[in-house]
Amino acid sequence: MRHSYIARQPILDSNKKTVGYELLFRDGPSNTFPVIDAEHATSRLLSDHFLTTHYATLGNKLGFVNFPYQSLINKVPTLFPANNLVVEILEDCPPTAELLEAVKEMAALGYTIALDDFVPSKEWKVFLPYINIIKFDIRVVPLQKAQIFIDRLSHSGIKFLAEKVETYEEFEQAKAIGFALFQGYFFSKPEMLERKSLDPDFLTVVQLVTEVSQQEIDYKKIEALISKDVTMSYKLLTCVNSSYLVSRKIESFKQALVYLGEERLRKFVSLVALASNRDDKPDYLYGLSIQRARYSELLIREVSSRIDPSLAFITGMFSLLDSLLDRPIELIIDEIPINEAVKIALTEGTGELGQVMALIKAYELAQWDTVASYCGELHLDQDVISKCYEDSVKWTSDLLAI
Known part of the structure; x- marks a missing residue:
């Protein structure tokens, strides 16, 4: 069983009372940030924490979570309760109009929004009416410079948090100039929490991604898949019962799916899928199987009106199962009810379908003579297959960049 590692560092008020914890993703017990993509780190933290061990980790305190740009644009925080989640906008997020709209929407829903490692600039001015907390790394922005900004916004209602507070003197100075919240080694180093991670069955995840990618979602199929996987069942009910949309406890999967709705269901499945990448397999294998699924679907629409595009999608999706599961494809296919x-x-x-799959593999390997041969057999224009490939790459990126 995989273990989930989360570091939490307390955030205190001026009386040194803990009001919340910043939650930091770790992929092992060393308590250092792993060298992985920020979106993947956030997905793993949310899936392993907010959908499983939430209350054991936070109690009744606030959880401060870093969200990279794409997950903010897709409003991933709205999958989780607004009453104890602080949405931290990472310092490398560009202050775009798209981000501003997402922040406005989340603020209107009652989410607490924080600017992490903030360095004052005029581009962020339009965001300030929707910001609740501004975090200054006092190793980067000296207290004297921070004070100018704090004084300027003293009537805004924004709270200021001093990060990297390492001495009693720094704590006192920060408190004197208007900081209300504090975080740093003076109070506590990040504490490691190790939990047994609840991972859904990988085939169930693959089938769920297949289902939610369809234009018309079949809720009966989704319900059947979720109900047979205890981890997905648990995470779904946890997600929905913590939602701002729910006024009474949800007890059935059918109710949960109705409350979640199509858009949030797709986000939920994508979140769990991205977080459940098998640790012993390269991430690209998982993404490539989804990309192949879409590419197959697009190509079969060009090739044949007789074949249901959803069958092509499944063919592409399952084309790497032998590599992902370390088992012969023949044995895996025998276990799945499949066309x-x-x-x-x-x-x-x-x-x-086999020819389309062979064409896709040749295209991925840049075997252009083989590609040309299959294009001839399938009556496909090479410009069309290039366009379909580009579309499949973008589609996969959008689906998984939650």
């Missing part, structure tokens, strides 16, 4: 044409395409490489 015969898909089965033949994956195990024998024949039929139009």
Whole structure:
């Protein structure tokens, strides 16, 4: 069983009373930030923490969580309760109009918004009416410079948090110039919390991603998949019952799916999918299987009106299961109720679905003579396959960049 590692560092008020914790993703017991993509780190933290061990980690305190740009644009924080989540906008997020709209919407829903490691600049001025907390790293912005900004916004209602407070003198100075919240080694180094991580069955995740990617979501299929996986069941009910949308406790999967709605359901599945990448496998294998799914779907629409595009999607999605699960594809396919044409395409490489899959593999390897040969057999224009490829890359990026 995989273990989840979360570091939490207390955030205190001027009386040294703990009001919350900043939650920091770790991928092992060393208590250092791992060298992984920020979006993946946030997804893992949210899935392993807010959808599983939430109350054991936070109690009744606030949870401060860093959100990279794309997860803010997609309003991932709205999957979680507004009453004890502080949405930290990472310092490397560009202050775009798109980000401003997302911040406005989340603020209107009651979320507490914080600017992390803030360095004053005129581009952020339009954001300030929607900001509740501004965090200054006092190693980067000296207390004297911070005081000018704090004085200027003294009537705004914004609270200021001093990060990297390392001595009693710094605490007293920060308090004197108007800081209300404090964080740093003077109070506590980040504390490591190790939990057993609840991971959903990988095949269930793959099937759920397949279902939520369809234009028309089949809620009966989604309910059937979730209900047979205890981890997905638990995370779904935790997610929905913590939502600002819910006024009474949700007890059935059907109720939960109705309350979640299509857009939030897609975000929930994408979040869990991205977070449940198998640790012993490269992340790109997982993303590539989804990209192949979309590419297959787009190509089959060009090739044949006889084949349901959803079968092409499944063929692409399952094309790397042998690598991901370390088992022969024939054994895996036998365990899944699957269309015969898909089965033949994956195990024998024949039929139009098999040809499309062979074309995709040749395209990925830049084997252009083979690509040209399959284009001839399938009556495909090479410009079309290039356009479909570009579309599949963008689609996969949008789906997983939660």
